[in-house]
Amino acid sequence: MKVDCLSCENTNCLIKKHSSNPKAKKILEAKHTILCKKGQSFIMEGAPVHGLFFMYNGASKISRSGQYGKEQIIRFASPGEIVGHRGFGVNENYHINAQTIVDSTLCSFSSEALKEFLLTVPEMAYDLLLFFSEQLNTVETKVRTVAQMSVREKVIDTLLYIQRKFGNDDVGIKLILSRKEIADFSGTTEEQAIRVISSLKKEKLIVAQGKRIQIPDVALLQKEIESHHFYLDA
Amino acid sequence: MKVDCLSCENTNCLIKKHSSNPKAKKILEAKHTILCKKGQSFIMEGAPVHGLFFMYNGASKISRSGQYGKEQIIRFASPGEIVGHRGFGVNENYHINAQTIVDSTLCSFSSEALKEFLLTVPEMAYDLLLFFSEQLNTVETKVRTVAQMSVREKVIDTLLYIQRKFGNDDVGIKLILSRKEIADFSGTTEEQAIRVISSLKKEKLIVAQGKRIQIPDVALLQKEIESHHFYLDA
């Protein structure tokens, strides 16, 4: 089974965007589609990377393991997004770990095919540059977040990020994460994340039933991590 | 005064690399060269960005201010490097602050000129993509560093980074930073950074006279953070 880019509905996907370009024919033929069960690693830390992935559906987490194997989740990827930034260049070891968090479908391209595509369709290269600069912006912000915020603020920041990224339905945030995953993205421990979540529940800033978390008033929660900025101006 | 790319000796500069391409003529003409005194901000947080900069000589720091105005230095830039990643796209507010730390010369290009260049010379776009992916890798590693390392490890990591990036002469690391700048990059306070530096001095892991810091045995210092195999590249 192979996903057809022309009929794909991920309008944010860059391959899809340029798929009607006649020069894209070759790369579309070289495409592979992979099915991944929940929890499957499709990029392993330390192993050489031979290409890069686009999420067709599902969700995944991109992480790095640090001291004593403690995991740091760098970001989550939703449909249409790229995973494995280094995979389009020369073969290199890229020290990240990418793992699906629900059953997912991935589209994969080899480095060579992609390089050729980028060099023949400069508009695609340009769009990819924009995507990268956006990513850089996001990650740079994360450095500051992790370095300066309190645990409470970091967890709130994470909840808002998940909400923005994966949206919600009437039951809560669509993507269900374990407390440990929330902690690993926030840059704290599982216990601390739990404590913050418990507090937020008591304060009615969130509604949580087991793993399902709902944010009744996003703006109100947002205020919790912005109040400090206003304090400066006052 | 305008620096001539063809005779520029920053072999790592991407503009220089493609400057002999006939299609580069236009962008080279549109180039501006700017002199900045030490401490001068050339990208201000919140202000719109109209282009991007290449360091011709000198050094600069790229930061974001966070809570209570506390500064988080994201990276340092050395000659040949690009500053202002978002400046090649549409006009956007890019919330970073870029400031020289010694007298520096900068080359600047407008978004439009650069966009045109990238679209006509796909090899340049491809090289820029490689640069961006490298940056992403570096910043992603920094997220983990800041989140998981102890203050001592973070400061050591910073010293090694500065050493790699700016090298040293017989007196010590070429680039002289204040303790506050070391702290702001490490993600800690000035006092804590000073304490670590003092300890390292006592342990003979570094030699320091005032602001000049020397690392007699890089490998030895590296061992201190050994459990984190993956360090930031220069």
Next chain:
DNA sequence: CGGTGTCTTGATTCTCATCAATTACTGTGG
């Protein structure tokens, strides 16, 4: 020489990681 800014050290406070123990939840096989 006074003054300003950086650097340094000590004392105190407080946040957070860690350890430990308990409780809920999930799925599986009898």
Next chain:
DNA sequence: CCACAGTAATTGATGAGAATCAAGACACCG
């Protein structure tokens, strides 16, 4: 359908490490 095992979530207690506060030393500059 229940018992069980295994996993995830939760709460409490404690100690370590780091931020903060405060005060003094040092260097550099007009």
